[in-house]
Amino acid sequence: xxxxxxxxxxxxxxxxxxxxxxxxxxxxxxxxxxxxxxxxx
Amino acid sequence: xxxxxxxxxxxxxxxxxxxxxxxxxxxxxxxxxxxxxxxxxxxxxxxxxxxxxxxxx
Numbered sequence: 001x002x003x004x005x006x007x008x009x010x011x012x013x014x015x016x017x018x019x020x021x022x023x024x025x026x027x028x029x030x031x032x033x034x035x036x037x038x039x040x041x
Numbered sequence: 042x043x044x045x046x047x048x049x050x051x052x053x054x055x056x057x058x059x060x061x062x063x064x065x066x067x068x069x070x071x072x073x074x075x076x077x078x079x080x081x082x083x084x085x086x087x088x089x090x091x092x093x094x095x096x097x098x
Binding site: 012 | 056057058059060061062063064065076092093
């Protein structure tokens with residue numbers, strides 16, 4: 001096994017999903033702000 | 042040796058299994074640095090387009 005054991009992989013993935021969802025949320029907000037400022041399509 | 046049959050993953054419920062292969066203790070920071078590089082490249086492209094240079098007055 002080159003990675004984590006299953007139980008630790010599941011535990012890490014829970015935090016990874018939270019952080020990634022937050023990142024996508026902030027990026028989506030930024031895109032909406034740019035869209036309101038100057039639509040690019 | 043006979044071809045080993047491996048079950049196809051069902052996603053997203055099996056997504057966590059990636060960490061049983063890629064150890065985050067080794068690969069999390071490189072992954073985050075690549076995300077940063079992509080973000081810097083995208084921002085550089087946007088700043089170089091006159092219409093969308095949000096820093097130009």
